Amino acid sequence: MDKLLSILLEERISSKVVINVTSGLYKGSYPSRIEDVKDNLVAVSHPLFKNALVPLYRDTILELVMYEKQPPTMIPMKVLRRGMSGNVSLLWLVPAGDPVKIQRRRYARVQCNVDILFFPLSLEEMFPMVGRWEKASCVDISLGGMRLRTKMKEMGLDVGHRVYLWVNLSSENIFLISNIARIVDEGVFREMGLQFEGYPRFVEKRLIRFIRDKELRNAGDGLHD
Template sequence: MFEQLVVGGKVELFKKSRRIKENGETKEMLVSQIMDINDETIICTMPSRQGKMIVLEVGTLIEAFFYTGNYIYKSDCTVKSRGKEGNIFTVELRPETALVKFQRREFYRLKCTIDADIIPLTDEERKIFDVTGKLPDNFVMPEDKGIIVDISGGGLRLFSKKQYDADSIVNVSFPIQVGDRSRYMKLMAKVVMSMRNQNSDSVYDSRLQFVNMQKEDTEDIVKYVFAQQRMIRKKERGL
């Protein structure tokens, strides 16, 4: 019934009384992850906001956005039950509406392999960033190495040897090719979640959401993503 979804996929949840604001106002988004898929329900981790677990009451009506490799699927869901698997608190969601493909250009995710440098901000640098939206002029720190495994105009997913605190801010740098231009992107991002990779105890799987992006940077990433997708389709057709 939910063959479009995948275990481990990211989920964004919004209480129906706090719908996404289209005018740019603050959104109250909860972040979760699919743990299991049944015939009529979807088991997810209990969601969090800014690194703090938010316990959902049974019967709560939720607007859910389920991320897959290339698309996002939307459904209105009811919280059917709560539980615990090992040390992980869970929530069972029952979709009340059919899964509908929900795609925006900036959300289209490209599977990729791109080397990246990650620099976490210190507490003092975070204070400056929160006030000014910019990095301090003397911002220099050792870089962590990571590999971007999917990217969109809104954020990215990367594998690294280091775990990052949820809601922390990092500077992430990576190269992309935009038409005949080579760009080395240096972007600020918020850590949505960071957890140990299911296939390797020494690797952490982190999801980052870009913040304070310039319009040009978003547009260039979207152009890069769709150019790469066109190349993939041509190869699949043998062109």
């Protein structure tokens, strides 16, 4: 492992991270944490799916994403082995590439004030029949994601969790699946940065139309972001 990369990871021990499994049956994003760094290896808490360990086998390639570092950083990793530390199941990884800084602002982002509903998919998978639709407000939106604000701070949501969104854009309803990229608590409110997983072409057209209309309106009002 590169010395600078080793120092970077050692500084992040106990930090929350996201493990992106990019292919296979268990493709998705899973919350985790850096537990240890030794020699050329990194130990993370083993990702869970429905209260069971995600089946990740030797030589599986995945992404370790650190959002606590600004800008967020992604490191390609390869699974080496499983292990235990006390009662914590570990997944030992070895770097498979160089760190890559994630550019959040790849898309035009506009301010808005749109009421939405969201459903915690990850919590429902872990605790069936517990999830429920909750209200929130969209603060800004782009083709890549949105920032929402809610008063629901005790739901158990975490970085890496998936949520299902119902959004009303100019009287047009769209549904989106998103991953929570960051969470910031401010007083009684919680702000969450979401990254869209992907959507069909007709949803993209509606988003583009909404964003362009907001850009023109904001520019006319002198509020262009």
